[in-house]
Amino acid sequence: MSHIGVRELKNGLSRYLKRVQKGEEIIVTERGRSVVRIVPAKATNLRRALEPLLREGAVRWNGGKPRGASRRPVIQGQTLSEMVLADRR
Numbered sequence: 001m002s003h004i005g006v007r008e009l010k011n012g013l014s015r016y017l018k019r020v021q022k023g024e025e026i027i028v029t030e031r032g033r034s035v036v037r038i039v040p041a042k043a044t045n046l047r048r049a050l051e052p053l054l055r056e057g058a059v060r061w062n063g064g065k066p067r068g069a070s071r072r073p074v075i076q077g078q079t080l081s082e083m084v085l086a087d088r089r
Contacts, residue, residue, distance in 0.1 A: 003027045003034070 002024065009016055009028050016026055020038050028036040053059045078086070 001025045001027060003029055006030050006035075 002019075004016065004026060006028060009026075016038070020026060020040055023040055025040075026038045027034050028038065050059065050061070054061065
């Protein structure tokens with residue numbers, strides 16, 4: 001666990017974030033007093049669920065915003081607007 005000052009963190013933020021991503025905890029101090037502890041973020045449930053699929057190659061994700069499907073979905077049954085209208089009757 002490292003202790004660094006606010007100014008030092010600001011000047012080398014990318015470097016310190018890389019250290020945190022590798023698992024290190026960093027305590028940020030201001031005028032000698034500890035004010036913040038930076039710790040690695042826990043993986044989200046979605047990320048944990050996708051990890052095995054990414055490793056198997058069943059899905060691909062480059063970290064960007066997802067694009068829409070290449071084909072439009074086929075709606076079976078009533079459309080949403082039809083259901084809303086029926087509910088209002």
